[in-house]
Amino acid sequence: MGKPTGFLEVTRETPKKRPVAERVGDYKEIDIDFTTDKVTAQASRCMDCGVPFCHNGCPLGNIIPEFNDAVFDQNWAYAYEILSSTNNFPEFTGRICPAPCEAACVLGINKPPVTIEYIEKSIIEYAFGNGLVKPNVPTKRTGKKVAVIGSGPAGLASAAQLNKAGHSVTVFERADEAGGLLRYGIPDFKLEKWVVQRRVEVMKEEGIVFKTSTNVGVDIKGEELLEDFDLIMLAGGSTVPRMLPIPGSDLKGIYPAMEFLSQQNKRVAGIDRQFDHRGATYANGELLATDKNVVVIGGGDTGSDCVGTSNRHKAKSVTQVEVMPMPPAERASQTPWPNWPMMLRTSTSHEEGADRHWSIAVKEYVGDENGNLKGIKIADIAMEVVDGKAQQVHTNEREIPCELALIAAGFLHPQREGLLSQLEEKGLEFDERGNVKANNYKTSVDKVFAAGDMRRGQSLVVWAISEGREAARQADIYLQGSSILEAKAVSTFSVV
Numbered sequence: 001m002g003k004p005t006g007f008l009e010v011t012r013e014t015p016k017k018r019p020v021a022e023r024v025g026d027y028k029e030i031d032i033d034f035t036t037d038k039v040t041a042q043a044s045r046c047m048d049c050g051v052p053f054c055h056n057g058c059p060l061g062n063i064i065p066e067f068n069d070a071v072f073d074q075n076w077a078y079a080y081e082i083l084s085s086t087n088n089f090p091e092f093t094g095r096i097c098p099a100p101c102e103a104a105c106v107l108g109i110n111k112p113p114v115t116i117e118y119i120e121k122s123i124i125e126y127a128f129g130n131g132l133v134k135p136n137v138p139t140k141r142t143g144k145k146v147a148v149i150g151s152g153p154a155g156l157a158s159a160a161q162l163n164k165a166g167h168s169v170t171v172f173e174r175a176d177e178a179g180g181l182l183r184y185g186i187p188d189f190k191l192e193k194w195v196v197q198r199r200v201e202v203m204k205e206e207g208i209v210f211k212t213s214t215n216v217g218v219d220i221k222g223e224e225l226l227e228d229f230d231l232i233m234l235a236g237g238s239t240v241p242r243m244l245p246i247p248g249s250d251l252k253g254i255y256p257a258m259e260f261l262s263q264q265n266k267r268v269a270g271i272d273r274q275f276d277h278r279g280a281t282y283a284n285g286e287l288l289a290t291d292k293n294v295v296v297i298g299g300g301d302t303g304s305d306c307v308g309t310s311n312r313h314k315a316k317s318v319t320q321v322e323v324m325p326m327p328p329a330e331r332a333s334q335t336p337w338p339n340w341p342m343m344l345r346t347s348t349s350h351e352e353g354a355d356r357h358w359s360i361a362v363k364e365y366v367g368d369e370n371g372n373l374k375g376i377k378i379a380d381i382a383m384e385v386v387d388g389k390a391q392q393v394h395t396n397e398r399e400i401p402c403e404l405a406l407i408a409a410g411f412l413h414p415q416r417e418g419l420l421s422q423l424e425e426k427g428l429e430f431d432e433r434g435n436v437k438a439n440n441y442k443t444s445v446d447k448v449f450a451a452g453d454m455r456r457g458q459s460l461v462v463w464a465i466s467e468g469r470e471a472a473r474q475a476d477i478y479l480q481g482s483s484i485l486e487a488k489a490v491s492t493f494s495v496v
């Protein structure tokens with residue numbers, strides 16, 4: 001423990017954000033980074049708890065008290081060694097993780113928790129800035145060939161781990177650049193793409209081969225993969241969006257959030273926007289919110305990203321509607337510490353301006369004479385007792401102006417056509433939600449493993465990294481009978 005009285009003397013501080021008026025004019029990240037002194041002061045707040053709940057709250061089992069202590073001592077190299085032993089990509093989680101570790105921090109019982117996420121970002125940026133991040137080239141190769149399908153955080157983590165174990169890894173990605181939703185999905189103002197590319201370059205130096213613009217199932221058939229590789233790791237994500245089958249759905253102006261968001265990532269990168277994140281041609285041309293009344297349907301993180309992007313496009317108005325009731329402002333009693341708290345979350349995108357509504361039913365899209373969206377009929381959802389039974393009723397039905405509706409209602413399951421249906425013919429099974437079924441990450445087809453959103457369903461970057469690491473270890477045991485790869489230290493609470 002660096003400073004026994006740190007938590008009594010220092011208050012929690014997180015980096016300031018760039019002013020709203022400035023940041024909505026660009027797509028750069030919005031934190032103004034701390035000085036090193038401030039980071040070490042924040043690390044001094046860690047109490048080095050006998051039972052560090054933060055460690056248990058992290059899906060990766062990050063060894064948090066130890067790296068906090070090393071940061072307090074300004075021993076950055078040791079802090080990096082500890083952090084990188086459990087997390088392949090702290091530069092992603094240090095920026096965009098909702099930080100279940102902080103929700104579980106013991107200090108959080110009666111004071112604001114330790115700023116674990118920002119300490120993590122500071123360690124990894126120090127490490128990159130000071131030449132501590134070196135390619136981890138294995139000294140011996142096993143002669144086994146592994147194909148990883150998908151280059152999101154799950155695919156990247158499993159590739160890094162399997163390469164470390166000495167296997168020859170090829171990552172196939174249908175998009176033109178590697179990164180999955182880190183690259184095409186999550187807006188640049190949350191995660192600038194040079195951060196993703198910097199890691200991909202390290203992995204290439206480690207010997208991992210990336211084959212982008214390669215749609216497995218189309219460009220290479222599942223059968224060929226099974227013949228050519230000793231092991232296949234499926235990490236294709238959960239890509240089929242949940243749409244809203246209500247009257248007027250065929251009008252022009254209603255799109256899944258991902259089509260809108262991935263176009264903007266490409267616009268920022270200055271690359272051709274005619275292909276979507278799945279490599280398919282954009283059916284609907286260029287989508288811009290400029291001068292439009294935008295309605296974002298869905299109150300989650302993807303919806304919040306649509307709000308931030310619409311404000312940067314200079315939309316006329318941005319409204320976000322959510323079917324669920326408004327959560328409480330403070331941690332709900334059903335989710336006491338150290339659980340992930342059910343409570344109202346206001347993102348930096350919301351701070352930039354949005355009209356937010358909860359308990360809303362979206363009833364109908366309304367079009368003009370040319371088939372263009374011009375409004376949405378919505379109603380409030382209320383509970384009413386009818387014949388002694390509580391039932392949902394819709395009241396106060398009204399039409400709000402809308403020329404662009406973005407549906408951010410989540411994802412159903414991975415895309416079945418293509419690779420998965422080819423493997424289904426070989427016996428691949430799916431769970432009741434349509435995700436790839438796997439027992440300890442091994443699917444029902446010999447030598448085929450699965451990790452990330454494709455197996456787990458839509459989740460978080462930190463869970464995708466955790467799945468990639470765990471699946472790699474199981475795959476390594478399958479290939480070699482045992483594994484040198486680290487096993488996760490703890491079982492974790494179920495968060496998100």
Ligand SMILES: Cc1cc2nc3c(=O)[nH]c(=O)nc-3n(C[C@H](O)[C@H](O)[C@H](O)COP(=O)(O)OP(=O)(O)OC[C@H]3O[C@@H](n4cnc5c(N)ncnc54)[C@H](O)[C@@H]3O)c2cc1C
Pocket residue numbers: 096097098149150151152153154155156172173174175179180181182185186187190214215216217235236237238258261277278301302305418419451452453454458459460461462464
């Ligand atoms: C808009 C948005 C914002 C988000 N924001 C956050 C956030 O702030 N914090 C957070 O923790 N989580 C966030 N998430 C969730 C997070 O991004 C995902 O949980 C995570 O990326 C899943 O990782 P994955 O590797 O399983 O899949 P993905 O990241 O989806 O990657 C799968 C990759 O596989 C490729 N692929 C699929 N099929 C094939 C094929 N047949 N051949 C070749 N390639 C293929 C896809 O093109 C894709 O690149 C967000 C999600 C969205 C949609």
Ligand code: SF4
Pocket residue numbers: 045046047048049052053054055064065068104105106107114116
């Ligand atoms: S729970 Fe909080 S105070 Fe305790 S060890 Fe973890 S970060 Fe430090």
